[in-house]
Amino acid sequence: MRNSIEFVVYGDYALFTDPLTKLGGEKLSYQVPTYQALKGIVESIYWKPTLIFYIDAVRVMNPIRMESKGIRPMDYGGGNTLANYTYLRDVRYQVRAYFEFNMNRPDMAYDRNEFKHHNILKRSLKAGGRRDIFLGARECQAYVEPCVFGEGDGFYNNYGDIHLGSMIHGINYPDETGRNQLEVRLWNPVMKNGIIQFIRPEQCTQVRLITDMVPKHFDRTNVITSDELLAQLEEGGNP
């Protein structure tokens, strides 16, 4: 695939929250990462509004283990409550992803230079990503490194199929779909010998409308240009 990268992401803990357990606050992780979580990881490596990332496949390298921890989440009015969060423990995933241009952003058309973005993406990956990487939840820090997808020994190499049931695929945002709606996609992944081949977001048939939403509009009125910023900085003022 053109414009693709392959990388390994690993960390001590991961929490890809099952939305059914999120409501009450006692979070339980899905057994494997969702498409959206992986997309977020790629976007942390490098992202511009010009791009939409797509995840081809993920390979689960380590056995799926869970570990629960007692957590003290915050309450609105101050103080805290008690909850049990159940994390995945000691995870390692190989991911293959690529990007396409976001055609819903005509304002970024001038920036559509494949080779430039692909090369920056690869450089950013080599450096471990531009922003910090986390697995599902902010407290689960992780690391990315370039790799060759499929290389190395995985725990599920000869395991056969694991049906994962209904899972979240991801969330449709209006600036990526062109529809002024927030939607949630569900799908029924099957892990074959440790590898989940993702379908593209538009191929998901189980789409649930959440609410109406319009993409945030950017123009000169709410974006400060770098030239202006530089000028301000030189004056010694803090923007």
Next chain:
Amino acid sequence: MSWLLNLYETYEANVDLVGKIETKHNDQEYTLLPVSHTTQNAHIEVEITEDGEFHSASVIDKSDANTIIPCTENSASRAGAVIAPYPLHDKLSYVAGDYVAYGGVIKKEEPFSYYIKQLEQWADSPYAAAKVKSIYRYLSKGRLIQDLVDCKILYADTEHRLIDKWDKHAEEMYGARPPIFSVVTGELTSAFVRFNVYSSSGNILTKVWKDREMYDSFIRFYSSQLGDEDLCYVTGKTLPATDKHANKIRNAADKAKLISANDTSGFTFRGRFHHSHEAASISYEVSQKAHNALKWLINRQAKIIDQRVFLVWSNDDQHIPSIDEDLYSIAPIPAVKEKISFTNKEFASEVAKAMDGYRNRLSSSSGDKVNILVLDSATTGRMAVLYYRNMDKELYLDRLVDWHSTCVWLHRYRKDDNGDVVQFYGAPATRDIAFAAYGPRASDKIVKGLMERMLPCIIDGRNIPSDIISSSFHRTSNPEAMDRWEWEKTLSITCALINKKLNYRREGFNVALDTENNDRDYLFGRLLAIADVLERRALGADETRATNAIRYMSAFSRHPARTWKTIQDCLQPYQARLGTKGIYLSKIIDEVASRIPADKFTNKPLSEVYLLGFYSQRHELYQKKENNDPAETSI
């Protein structure tokens, strides 16, 4: 697959058991509840004829009180002043039309009007069974209390008011306390009434609350009433959704819910979503079936320790060997083998044979999964899934075989059905490991934490956490702190844990004495055992005090060379007392000690291996005594 989907499928696979009442070991009844049904303890049973006339009534004995009743989403979670009647059986204040006439106090509106309206809808619907119509016809007359008073179940005072408390005044009027007052706790108005239909033509009808036709009638009626359809996150189908989920999952008093939504105070889903139904949705049918299956499974086969639920089940056949048992309770036959000179390989195949029993029974449909679920709640209202795995049953059984054939030692703390101590060779139960590591007074909190930590060791073949091993090792090396039986138990369990750790490094030991082993720690352990046995023999059967070897064990493990000198000095009077009988033991002391090279005969602390040497040597000597006593004395 997700845990909810697996629970849902378990329900579907066991649909033939719905409503069938089973009993637990403590005679408590439980059942796989039908959808839209729950259980309640009823106090009064009212029989109604098929034409809707009052027939008779009786007070229900406590042992028979458990009743399956239909319920709606609202009634199942009603609390406080909310008026939400159950569809058929309910409290007196709901079902009696003349409740107010008999002095009943109501808060705002009359609950009966809501109740009877709801029942009317059911009775008029195309799904109504004949029994519902009979009951509706009777109740719409609104004279239940009057009939109950007439047949002397309830009593009214002179002012035509229901007697709520059996005081002196009532006793003057009617005499002894009637049975209803001992059945109902609290106010009489909370007496729960169940209805049954009596056939005047002599046909024996199934009790209303055990009648499958009635279940189906209500399920169909109620499913036609359900609200908006939405995409179900469990099945992926578009079905009527619910936002009210079951509580009472672990027991009848348990308020904790697995699925709940409360974001008026905590940061749970707000941000991208404003309402709970935006964040996730689950269909009524799946929620009902999954929760009912879970309750049933917990009643049936879960281990609950300090409110933490450990559950292992398979969708088709629930009888899966559990992870928290020792080998003796899973497969007593190979475990009590007298012969212990097994190699691990032979033993593993024995365990595998025992497990094959399960394997064969489970092999009816291929690709079966075994589910492991751990539940607990941090606060009263919510419950969390602490651990969930579903794995191939072949793999699961292989892992159990592996665990039970590597974490092994010879134990003598179990008793059989006759109360006799049995000797078994195998893996200890996780609960016993907790007691070995943290002492017999370890709180349930600690036990449950350890059990959860042991799960990955058993089902993923991971290392046992080193703090558990070292804690039991240090406890074992300090026998003075424990009773003798407790120390013996701790010793054999610790040996099993150490053996498992060494097995992981492919250095497993057997209980049978390895006379070829020249490991320093192993030899020191043997020395200690011989000293112990020698002194014990010299003391004779009547003297039960601890031997010097045992008393110095703690010091010995830390400074073996120095302490051994002390122990050997102490041995001399006993050697003298034994005379020629002690020669054999003295000889092996010399033999073992001579095999420790001089440069290793130091005060370097002993590793865990010394316990294995100690146990094996002592076992060997006791065997000798039992079997070859004459041969030994002739030396």
